[in-house]
Amino acid sequence: MADTDKANQELEELFAAARRDRPALPEHLSAAILADAGRVQQGRHAAGPARAARQPLWRQLIEAVGGWPAMGGLAAASAAGLWIGLAPPSFVPDPVALAGYEDSGNAVPYDSYDMAMVLSEDLQ
Amino acid sequence: MSAAAEEVSDDALLVLYANGDSRAAAELTARLGPRVFGVAMRVMGIRAEAEDVTQEAMLRLWKMAPEWRPGEAQVSTWLYRVAMNLCIDRKRRARGGHVDLDAVPEPPDPGRSAAEQMQDGARQDALQAALMQLPERQRQAVVLRHLEELSNPEIAGIMDISTEAVESLTARGKRALAAALAGRREELGYNDG
Numbered sequence: 001m002a003d004t005d006k007a008n009q010e011l012e013e014l015f016a017a018a019r020r021d022r023p024a025l026p027e028h029l030s031a032a033i034l035a036d037a038g039r040v041q042q043g044r045h046a047a048g049p050a051r052a053a054r055q056p057l058w059r060q061l062i063e064a065v066g067g068w069p070a071m072g073g074l075a076a077a078s079a080a081g082l083w084i085g086l087a088p089p090s091f092v093p094d095p096v097a098l099a100g101y102e103d104s105g106n107a108v109p110y111d112s113y114d115m116a117m118v119l120s121e122d123l124q
Numbered sequence: 125m126s127a128a129a130e131e132v133s134d135d136a137l138l139v140l141y142a143n144g145d146s147r148a149a150a151e152l153t154a155r156l157g158p159r160v161f162g163v164a165m166r167v168m169g170i171r172a173e174a175e176d177v178t179q180e181a182m183l184r185l186w187k188m189a190p191e192w193r194p195g196e197a198q199v200s201t202w203l204y205r206v207a208m209n210l211c212i213d214r215k216r217r218a219r220g221g222h223v224d225l226d227a228v229p230e231p232p233d234p235g236r237s238a239a240e241q242m243q244d245g246a247r248q249d250a251l252q253a254a255l256m257q258l259p260e261r262q263r264q265a266v267v268l269r270h271l272e273e274l275s276n277p278e279i280a281g282i283m284d285i286s287t288e289a290v291e292s293l294t295a296r297g298k299r300a301l302a303a304a305l306a307g308r309r310e311e312l313g314y315n316d317g
Contacts, residue, residue, distance in 0.1 A: 007302040014251045014305070015270040021248065022271075023165055025157040029175050033157060033182045037141070037149035040186040045144060 134199035135192070142189035149186070156200060157182065159272065160207045166267045167211045169256045177214065181207040197281075204274075205282045208264055215260055254304035258297050265293035266301065 062071055132140075134155065140148035160181050164174035184206050185199070192199075255263050261283070268279045269290070276294075280287045 004302070007306055008298070011298060011302050011305065014247055018166075018248060018251060018271050019273070022158065022162045025153075025161050025178075026175065029161065029178060030153055030157060032179055033153050034149060036179065036183045037153070037186045038146060040183070040189075041141070041144060041146065041149070044190065 135194040138185070138189050138192050138199055139194060141186070142192065152185070152199075153182065156185075156203055159200065160203055163204065163267055163272060164207055164211060166252070166255060166271060167208070167264055168214065169252060173214060173218075177207055177210045180210055198278075201278055201281055204268065204272075205284075208268075208282060211264070212260060250305060250308055251301070254301045257304055258300055262293050262297035262300065265290055266297035269294045270298075 062068065065071060065074065132151070134152065137148040137152050137155075141152065157178060161174060161178040164177040164181075165171065168174045168177060181203055185203055188202075255266065258266065264283060265279060268274045268282060269276070274282070276287045276290045279290045283290065285293075
C-alpha cells in the first residue's frame with residue numbers, strides 16, 4: 001500500500017514536471033501553420049466572387065426563383081393552368097358568362113328576316 | 125496580438141479569421157498550436173510526426189472556420205479530437221515500424237543546474253518511454269488527463285467514448301505507468317525512505 005502511494009506520488013511529480021516543461025511550438029512550424037492559414041484565407045476570398053461570375057444565366061434565374069424545388073412547383077402550376085384552360089372541368093363556371101357576355105338577346109340579327117326586309121325596302 | 129486580444133474567445137477569433145482577419149490566425153496559432161504540438165509529441169513520440177500532425181490539424185481548423193458555429197463546442201476540444209484521430213491514423217499506417225524515442229527532445233530549463241537538468245531529462249525520457257508502452261487509447265487518455273489537465277467529460281468528447289470509459293482508461297494507464305517506472309526508481313534518483 002505504501003509502495004503504491006509512493007509510486008503514485010512519483011508519477012504525479014513526473015506529470016507535474018512534464019506540464020512545466022511543455023515543449024514550445026517550433027518557429028518553423030508556427031510559420032508553416034500561418035502560411036497555411038493565409039493560403040486558405042486567400043483561396044476562400046478569391047474563389048467566392050469568381051464562382052459567382054462563372055454561373056450561367058439560367059442557373060442564376062433558377063436560384064432567383066428559389067432553386068430546383070421552386071422550379072418543380074412552378075412547372076406543375078403552369079401545367080395545371082394550361083390543362084384547366086384547354087379542358088375546364090364541369091364544376092368550373094364558364095369564364096365568358098362570368099364576364100357578363102350573352103350570346104343571345106341583344107345580338108344583331110344581321111342575317112335575319114327583319115334585316116332582309118330593311119334592305120329590300122331601301123332598294124325600292 | 126495585444127493584451128485585449130487575450131480576452132477574445134477562441135470562438136470569436138475563428139469567426140474573425142473566417143472573415144479575413146489574419147491577426148486572428150496568429151493569435152489562434154499562438155494559443156492552440158503549442159497545446160496540439162505538446163499532445164502530439166507525447167502521443168506520437170517522434171518530433172517530426174508530431175509536427176506533421178500539428179500542421180495538419182491546424183490546416184483543418186482553417187478550412188473548417190467558415191462552417192464553425194460559435195457556442196456549440198470548444199475550438200480546443202475540436203482541435204484535440206482532430207489531432208488525436210490524426211495520431212491514430214499515423215500510428216496505424218506506421219504499425220510495425222519502430223518508435224524513435226531519442227527523437228523526443230529534452231526541453232531546456234536555464235533555471236536549473238546541469239545535473240538537475242540531466243536528472244529531469246532522464247525522468248522525462250523515462251516517462252515518455254513508459255507512455256509509449258501503453259496501448260494507444262490509454263496513452264491518449266493519460267496525456268489528455270494528466271498532462272493537458274482536461275476534464276473527464278471533455279476527454280470523453282474528444283475520444284468519443286463515455287466518461288466512465290475515460291476513467292477506466294486513465295486508471296489502467298496510470299497503474300501501467302507506475303509499474304513500468306517502478307523498476308527504474310533508483311536510476312531516476314528516487315530514493316527509498
